[in-house]
Amino acid sequence: MKELPKAYEPQKYEDKIYKSWEESGFFNPDVCVREGVTDADAESFSMVLPPPNVTGTLHMGHAAMLAIEDTMTRYQRMLGKKTLWLPGTDHAAVATESKVEGLLIKNEGFTKPKEELGRDAFMEKVHAFARESHDTIVGQAKKMGSSLDWSREAFTLDEVRNKAVRQVFKKMYDDGLIYRGHRVINWSVKGQSTCSDDELVHVERPAKMYYFKYNKDFPITIATTRPETKLGDTAVAVHPEGKYKEYIGQVLEVENVGQKGHNLKIHIIGDDHVDETLGTGALGVTPAHSMVDFEMYQNQKALGNDIGLIQVIGEDGLMTARSGSEYEGLSVEEARSKFIEYLNSENLLEKEEEIVQSAGTSDRFKDVVEPLPKTQWFVDVNKKFTLEKSQIKGIESGAEVSLKELMQAAVRNGDIDILPERFVKTYFSWIDNLRDWCISRQIWYGHQIPAYIDIRNKENEGVIFFEENKIVLTEEQIDETRKFDFGFLMLDNIKNFVHSAKFSQINFWLEKKWITIEDVQEAFQSVHFFTCKKVDVFDNDKDVTKYHFQDPDTLDTWFSSGMWTFSTLLDGDMKDGESLEEWLARSQDFQDFHPTQMLETGYDIIFFWVARMILMTTYTLGTVPFDTVYFHGLVRDEKGRKMSKSLGNILNPLDMIGKYGADATRLSLMIGTSPGQDMKLSEEKVEGLRNFANKLWNISRFMLMNIDKVNKDIEIPEAKTLADKWILDELLSDIKEYHSYMNSYNFSQVSEMLRDYTWNKLADWYLEIAKVEGNKSEILNYILNTILKLWHPFMPFVTESIWKEIYGENEFLLVERVPSYNEDNQLWVENSKEEVAPNFKKLQGVINSLITKIRNLRAEKGIAPSKKLKAYYKENKVLEENTHIVNALARLESFEKTESFDEEHISFIEAGVECAIDFSGVVDKEAEKERIEKEIAHIKPYLMAQEKKLSNAGFVDNAPEAVVNAEKEKLREAKEKLEILEGQLQKL
């Protein structure tokens, strides 16, 4: 006999409970084994938390992710597995840097923060922001109740991950998969950086299509929405078999395009991609400012026809000198007007057309990207390499494969399951269209590309790595270095150099005559560390070559997060001279927990992250990163819109937790949702589930008041009454379903089923009966323990709070075993369950409304109830078994005690009770019989016809085998169904 407070107030319990979990150490599987709550030889379950970006705070999408993953984790832990859910955050390179830039402009009055602050000071701001953001995120994750093993927390940009990144980069470079290529890339003028194809968001906008000729004599009209780029045209592409084919191969000199003296050599080339039905049927080729045109340029080059490439737009978004003196320095818009003006004045413009165009926009910087030719780092996804060791189905160790093939094999051959299945199609169609991955970014925040350029190599291509940890400097190198007065450290023998703005640093290295990777690492962090490129800037007077220094490129953030499943499991620090393989081999966590079992994330990052993890992991390890991918939907507001600040429709998880508790917030993100389907969330839903949490609390409160002596480990007790049997049997069959739903990740179904059991069956029915029947201590104890365990993965706080209230502060529901289903425990005789159980409720309802009606009548007419009433109903057979009804009547009796009924009202109640009897299954049984008989009558003639059909030799011999088999299958199915129906009839 214990008593809980009257209402559950989440705010009073949640922080305390989370703290107790953390202090217990049970989020850490090692502690669980050490403390004996998990068997040392138990199976392991591991999952990484998709690391949130350190760009701010968590939103509802993160909350959904945390809720689902925590539920998965807690379930696995309660199954007794060694369970690891590994936390971390993502530095989110571009996103974070541009966010900080924006904040500095907005809040601190900078206009160009990076320039104004300089590298060190700016990076300090970024790091401070990232730290703060990280702390917020961790705090929020804890508020949600996430059972993450914080002792293993990682960051995509910390030292261990950086070393892993450098190793994998080098491996890929050595395999020839990473290369430096000059090609057209997406350039954000605003962000002064490249963007990968996937980072573009296409935005529809109105545009004008201009039809024109380069000059009066030019035979072919072309069309474009970007006239200013036409100053850099080097070819016109026509269909090889089309109307202009006679021109193919000609080079037409076109003078004075756009301005006097701007002459172009236009090669007429044939290309299959040209569609004569579109535009003018010919295509002006601007290799420098269009990806498609660049490909044509490359194709021509491969055929030995160098059509040339003219870059007319610079990285600053302004026209270059190559566009002509009148255009140089103009913005693209100004250049466009000027060029159109020119075309008009020369009467070259044939037509203008209003069209809608979708423009590639940088997701991070929000400006329309400019395709520009640049030298960048790429990962070649088509090049074959030797995969030394492979555990992937269909790929032998030592096989020659490309990254694309690896990514395909991992999913196609069943090593990775993707749920819901339809995303498999999305995945493959993405891979089919995958181009080489541009991995370099011209920003400061991120993993610096671990490659250095030899400035004395004119080609700018001398990329070599630090092969050894420690490099001893020769006298020659030291002399060489001293020649440069701007702080170069020349590493001649390995063709590397380090430049530091801090001369003292360089001098220190020169003094000690050797340098280590750590020194360079340190330089990364604390001093300016530049790669440098030689540019064509000459000062003719002094005849001195000048060098322009450029900050080193950093890696696309997905390069490091692509390694997340294994980089997080690496042991502390990499030892000197150790290879990645050796490092992994001695990392216990990697041995224990990789591949992970589950990856749970939003479908919006299937390409960015999921695909890249598959790429990086299959390449590096020859294994898959995870066995199953589960995609949840995106959280939208109640009108189905994306949550965004500008719409002001953001529901903040912390607000929800504060108002309704973490359990309600979590459940609202799981109940009524299905995998991969977007979910609409409203505050009302959270509120409703807060009510449920309170209900659970009060159910427990009531049950405890009726339990004599609590027992944590109580076995299933004996059922004494029909009601006992019913409620226990419902529980046992729900346990069976529970596991089957949990194993197929049907969390919505599970929670609805549990809610139905807890609220509708247990609270509304069984507990009412228990009040009357009494003496149910053991059954109540057993049921209470069981539902708390079943609910725990979903509602960890309220269940753990109740558990501790009952069994004491030192007990942890967190590591209890979830009840398993056992066939032998099934108590109920099948038909009696169906016959009686559902009707308890309906009878109660009828009686209840009778009470109401009688009461109203009494009020109206002043009529008293009969004292015979109770006895009358007690004689009724249906009611004999149903003590609840008896009780209800007893209530009526006592309620009406002082007055009396007349005949009329007794018959009125009789009619009502007859109605109740209708509900009680007696009549239902007949109806059910009738229904089944009807269905049998429906199937039987079909069966006979089908059998006749199949015994007909003419049909069997002449029809195709597949058809005959299909007919046989249908017959079998129908027979099976008939058997089931007849079985049901038998029971009735």
Add this chain to the structure above:
RNA sequence: GAACCCAUAGCUCAGUUGGUUAGAGCGCUACAUUGACAUUGUAGAGGUCAGAAGUUCGAAUCUUCUUGGGUUCACCA
């Protein structure tokens, strides 16, 4: 242009390989209320499962088409 998803009660959504009388939550209506819980209880109303055709003994479920909404990718001469 292509692929995918969605259309089921007033709203938000479930509905597992086709098979009972299509379900839940919220909302609504009526009633109850000293009780573990008003963050409550009981009951009720409300659905030609978007439309059409087909396959089938049987279709919300499978096929095709149509309509409306959405997402993603691509193209944009």
